[in-house]
Amino acid sequence: MxxxxxxxxxxxxxxxxxxxxxxxxxxxxxxxxxxxxxxxxxxxPEHIKAAAIAALEGGFTKYTPSAGLPELRQAIADKLQADNGLSYKPSQIVVSCGAKHSCYNAILATCQEGDEVLIPSPYWVSYPDMVRLSGAEPVIVPTTERNGWKMRAEDFENAMTPRTKMLILNSPNNPSGTVYTREELEKIVEVAAEEEIYILSDEIYEKLVYDETQHVSVASLSKEAYNLTITINGFSKSYAMTGWRLGYMAAPEAVAKAVDSIQSHSTSHPCSFAQRGGLAALKGDQxxxxxxxxxxxxxxxxxxxxxxxxxxxxxxxxxxxxxxxxxxxxxxxxxxxxxxxxxxxxxxxxxxxxxxxxxxxxxxxxxxxxxxxxxxxxxxxxxxxxx
Ligand SMILES: Cc1ncc(COP(=O)(O)O)c(C=O)c1O
The missing domain is CATH 3.90.1150.10 (Aspartate Aminotransferase, domain 1)
Structure with missing residues (x-):
């Protein structure tokens, strides 16, 4: 074959x-x-496991809406407002089988043949292949140790071509552990806004920051940033739930709708009782x-x-x-x-x-x-x- x-x-x-x-x-x-x-x-954590067990024992074993449980999408919207200063309606949120799946869906919904996607390196291992699967071309933007493994706005500007569709930002970063400051992100957003470049902002490690470091959500920086950004997050790293396969994205309504369509024809929703665990994670003891x-x-x-x-x-x-x-x-x-x-x-x-x-x-x-x-x-x- x-x-x-x-x-x-x-x-x-x-x-x-x-x-x-x-x-x-x-x-x-x-x-x-x-x-x-x-x-x-x-x-x-035990209370998260208990919620999933109770769901399973209570017969919560059937299909859910493809974008995820309404109450979970509401809880995610509440979390994004409280923690990140982001106003999303539940209809702008799609829950998927891990943040990896959310990234893939988002790229598939927005990128295609002829597009270039900028990825600062070192990068999380899956981004370039996800981009290739969409038909678009990954373009790597190298960073240096001297700059703290961060892409500067000028590096971004220099890597841009008329075909650039999206920039993938990952802060806090895997593998470098680097965290972009508000000022650094503002400069990057300014460049993206000029050319209407989308930003996929993978914020999966947001809760794991140290010293005085503050995580800043890209979409919270301005109205332009909000309209251009797809925010990715999930449960794997913050709540030690890697095996549960639960992540989510929040985006402008049209993107969320397209992602929901893709998901409804591929995996459908993530596991029903895992979603109940996710709900307990967001609402329970932190x-x-x-x-x-x-x-x-x-x-x-x-x-x-x-x-x-x-x-x-x-x-x-x-x-x-x-x-x-x-x-x-x-x-x-x-x-x-x-x-x-x-x-x-x-x-x-x-x-x-x-x-x-x-x-x-x-x-x-x-x-x-x-x-x-x-x-x-x-x-x-x-x-x-x-x-
Ligand atoms: C930067 C980054 N994004 C996304 C993921 C995927 O997370 P999930 O387990 O929710 O699919 C990982 C996992 O290693 C990661 O490091």
Whole structure:
């Protein structure tokens, strides 16, 4: 059977291949320290699980509206107003099977052959392939460690062509942990507004910010920003609900309608009782989230302090998410070679930056226990010293 051109152009996920190598080594009985995790190592809070169990036991097992439960869309609208200063009607919100699905739906609803989509690198691994699936062309905008791995408005302006349709912004960022300030976002929005470039603003890590850092929602910056932005968020990272597959987007009415149509003919709505869990997450006790954030903060400080003491590697202190992006370019190895050798020689799994469009770096996740972080960093440090 012939595979379509569309599917053939996709790149296999490098993150998953390192992960499966590490798992195979663990299965052989090797003591592997994994820094590859892209999900919180905490369990979903009990009250959220209880709500889903009650829904299941109460027979809440049938189809829901394709855009999600009305009460969940209302709760999301309330959350966006309270936390982000954004006024969306429930009809502007579509709940999907994870924020990944929301991003994909949104790109599919707005981009097509002939369009270019700007993606600052390092980027979350799935964006370019999502863009390719829509028929549009991903255009990578490299950033530098010196600029804190942030795309400046002038970088944006220089990368723009008459075909530019959309910019994908991800703050707090995976893999760099960088968080754009209000002023930086305002300048970017100004450029986007001049040429009516859409902004896909992936805010999935918004609750995981540290020190004095404040998360700013792009759509809240101005009326123009609101009209050009598709806001993406979800439950995976804030509420440790990665396996539940629940995310959402909020956008101008026409986009939400198109996304609802796409979804109604593909996956339909996300799992009915998972949606009840999502409702409990938004309406219930937020303390587990705060506790998780505090624990991540301790690990972040520990990991960053250790890494910056190792000669010939550098890092920018992450202000959000749960990753430290390490610049290994002085060591003279490609990121894949570095990650492969680190795994086979020192039993430490990291994600090579080539997966994020930046071969100068590797990503270490601190979504793992402090004991593993300590042990893994001892090995990481010894390994770097041998190079
Ligand atoms: C930046 C970013 N966006 C979206 C997602 C997808 O989240 P979800 O599990 O809700 O699909 C991830 C997951 O790793 C991510 O890092």
């Amino acid at each position: 012939e595979i379509s051109e569309r599917a053939s152009q996709l790149t296999p996920s490098i993150t998953l291949s390192i992960d499966s190598k590490a798992k195979a080594m663990k299965a052989e009985g090797l003591d592997v320290c994994g820094f590859g995790a892209g999900e919180p190592d905490f369990d979903t 303390q587990p989230l705060a506790d998780m954030r505090d624990e991540f903060d301790l690990r972040r400080n520990y990991m960053y302090d250790r890494i910056t003491k190792i000669p010939n590697i550098t890092a920018v202190k992450p202000q959000g998410a749960f990753y430290v992006l390490v610049n290994i370019s002085q060591l003279g190895l490609s990121s894949q070679n570095f990650a492969d050798r680190l795994l086979s020689k020192a039993n430490v799994a990291v994600i090579p930056g080539v997966a994020f469009g930046d071969d100068r770096t590797v990503r270490l996740s601190y979504a793992t226990s402090i004991d593993i972080i300590k042990k893994g960093l001892d090995r990481f440090q010894d390994f770097c010293r041998t190079l």
